Amino acid sequence: MTTLNLLEIMRNPIIASVLASVACGIVGTYVVVKRLVFISGGISHASFGGIGLGYFFGVDPVFGALVFAPIAAVTMGVITRRTKLAEDTAIGILWAIGMAIGILFVYLTPGFAPDLMSYLFGDVLFVSSHQMILMAILDIVIVLVIFSLYKELLAISFDEEFSTAAGLPAERLYLALLCLIALTVVVLIRVVGIILVIALLTIPAAMARQFTHDFKKIMLLSIFLGIVFTQAGLWLSYPLDWPTGATIILVAGGLFLISFFALQRLRHA
Amino acid sequence: MEDTEARISHGRLTRRGGIEGDSGLFAAGHGGSMSDEIVRLEDVWVHYDGVPALEAVNLSINQDDFMGIIGPNGGGKTTLLKVILGLLKPKRGKVLVLGNPPDKMRRFTGYVPQYSLFDHDFPISVYEVVLMGRSGQRKMFRQYTKEDESLAVGVLKEVGMLNFKDRQIGKLSGGEQQRVFVARALVTQPKILLLDEPTASVDTQMRAGFYDLLGRLKQRMAIVLVSHDIGAVSTHVDTIACLNRKLFYHGSKEISPEVLEAVYQCPVDLIAHGVPHRVLGKH
Numbered sequence: 001m002t003t004l005n006l007l008e009i010m011r012n013p014i015i016a017s018v019l020a021s022v023a024c025g026i027v028g029t030y031v032v033v034k035r036l037v038f039i040s041g042g043i044s045h046a047s048f049g050g051i052g053l054g055y056f057f058g059v060d061p062v063f064g065a066l067v068f069a070p071i072a073a074v075t076m077g078v079i080t081r082r083t084k085l086a087e088d089t090a091i092g093i094l095w096a097i098g099m100a101i102g103i104l105f106v107y108l109t110p111g112f113a114p115d116l117m118s119y120l121f122g123d124v125l126f127v128s129s130h131q132m133i134l135m136a137i138l139d140i141v142i143v144l145v146i147f148s149l150y151k152e153l154l155a156i157s158f159d160e161e162f163s164t165a166a167g168l169p170a171e172r173l174y175l176a177l178l179c180l181i182a183l184t185v186v187v188l189i190r191v192v193g194i195i196l197v198i199a200l201l202t203i204p205a206a207m208a209r210q211f212t213h214d215f216k217k218i219m220l221l222s223i224f225l226g227i228v229f230t231q232a233g234l235w236l237s238y239p240l241d242w243p244t245g246a247t248i249i250l251v252a253g254g255l256f257l258i259s260f261f262a263l264q265r266l267r268h269a
Numbered sequence: 270m271e272d273t274e275a276r277i278s279h280g281r282l283t284r285r286g287g288i289e290g291d292s293g294l295f296a297a298g299h300g301g302s303m304s305d306e307i308v309r310l311e312d313v314w315v316h317y318d319g320v321p322a323l324e325a326v327n328l329s330i331n332q333d334d335f336m337g338i339i340g341p342n343g344g345g346k347t348t349l350l351k352v353i354l355g356l357l358k359p360k361r362g363k364v365l366v367l368g369n370p371p372d373k374m375r376r377f378t379g380y381v382p383q384y385s386l387f388d389h390d391f392p393i394s395v396y397e398v399v400l401m402g403r404s405g406q407r408k409m410f411r412q413y414t415k416e417d418e419s420l421a422v423g424v425l426k427e428v429g430m431l432n433f434k435d436r437q438i439g440k441l442s443g444g445e446q447q448r449v450f451v452a453r454a455l456v457t458q459p460k461i462l463l464l465d466e467p468t469a470s471v472d473t474q475m476r477a478g479f480y481d482l483l484g485r486l487k488q489r490m491a492i493v494l495v496s497h498d499i500g501a502v503s504t505h506v507d508t509i510a511c512l513n514r515k516l517f518y519h520g521s522k523e524i525s526p527e528v529l530e531a532v533y534q535c536p537v538d539l540i541a542h543g544v545p546h547r548v549l550g551k552h
Binding site: 151168215 | 375378387388391393394397398402403405410412453457
């Protein structure tokens with residue numbers, strides 16, 4: 001195969017990975033700093049319901065997730081905030097319900113669901129161009145929302161109660177943040193899949209936060225690290241013929257562990 | 270003169286609210302005319318899962334009050350502050366801040382929450398924390414203005430923390446953090462400052478300086494501070510209220526032994542929360 005051919009094949013996956021890195025770097029910073037990892041896991045798994053519905057109604061499963069994931073996010077947010085149900089219990093229940101809906105509708109859909117695995121574990125090599133357009137649009141939405149609500153989201157992330165006392169609609173802002181997580185999940189589905197989304201929402205930001213205490217710098221560094229992880233995983237998986245999503249996560253996780261323990265040693269030396 | 274005013278104000282309350290009160294229950298610190306009243310609670314009840322946290326609380330706070338509220342843990346001190354801030358809606362009764370519902374009056378109430386309740390690793394600078402106080406003043410989707418920034422610098426200077434402006438908040442000592450949180454509450458230029466256990470994490474050395482700061486601030490605004498540290502509170506505030514679900518307010522300016530004794534006569538379990546000194550005499 002010529003280099004030109006290889007670049008041809010890799011062009012879409014490279015662009016898709018960069019688009020994914022932007023979303024997960026920005027939103028992942030809130031996920032890590034505000035400790036929303038578990039609810040993010042819940043949102044991403046529950047969005048499988050949307051994949052199933054997409055199959056059933058014959059539309060692109062990613063569009064199914066685009067509708068379903070924000071609904072799942074708001075439902076989780078409202079139930080954990082307004083009922084007496086313990087937060088992790090509520091998330092666990094909705095996590096499972098969402099996945100069960102997905103499995104049921106995939107079952108009810110006549111015929112095969114041949115690329116089902118790619119939505120669970122990602123397969124960026126086969127990302128379609130309209131999926132990439134959707135990813136780009138969602139990136140723009142995420143960047144615009146964060147840009148315009150930066151001070152409000154920072155305030156509720158640091159201290160929700162004080163923010164309310166200062167006059168901010170803290171609960172609505174929290175729900176907006178959960179919706180941004182849902183949109184990020186949709187952006188990431190083709191790259192690493194629903195099951196592995198949580199890794200890209202946490203690892204870049206967790207690693208970036210070791211190097212700076214500036215919120216905006218954590219976001220920028222997370223985006224950069226996301227690009228490094230996804231590109232490394234992509235270029236490693238292709239010649240080895242490994243699953244791309246899993247390779248990306250293993251690269252990210254491996255580099256995170258190395259940097260974490262190296263920094264620990266440095267600081268205690 | 271002051272006594273007369275206090276009685277007049279008490280009489281007014283009784284007439285308007287029909288509230289039964291014993292001597293001085295509503296006595297204001299001093300003054301007491303209508304326009305000076307910042308906060309007014311009438312027959313406020315709060316329940317958590319059916320368990321009462323506040324019972325029939327009546328309170329009037331005037332603009333020149335510097336009030337300490339003492340009481341045992343679980344006595345409803347934080348709950349009372351949250352009611353004034355509009356964070357908790359009472360099951361029954363009326364809460365007014367400057368004559369309006371508290372959730373409409375948030376720019377006039379400055380809140381310094383209990384220190385321990387924040388993530389010390391949070392990536393945020395002292396300056397950003399103080400600016401947060403302005404976030405509710407600005408329209409959503411807007412950036413902070415020059416006015417916000419100069420106010421933030423001003424209050425940081427006032428609490429003596431301007432040099433720490435760019436430090437991460439978690440890296441400061443307990444006393445320094447507390448000053449930053451006071452600055453965050455002051456940046457909206459409130460008419461009342463509400464502090465929840467403000468000196469719990471402040472070491473003894475910094476404590477005196479902290480009360481000096483409050484002493485300066487009380488020229489400009491009403492201050493209510495809640496604490497179970499009876500000794501510290503009683504030496505610095507002007508009036509003391511005592512809260513154990515029910516509120517006992519003796520409205521006194523001077524902390525004489527008689528007043529202390531009067532305060533301790535309310536049903537506060539002194540032994541359980543350990544007063545380390547013998548201010549009680551024959552109790």
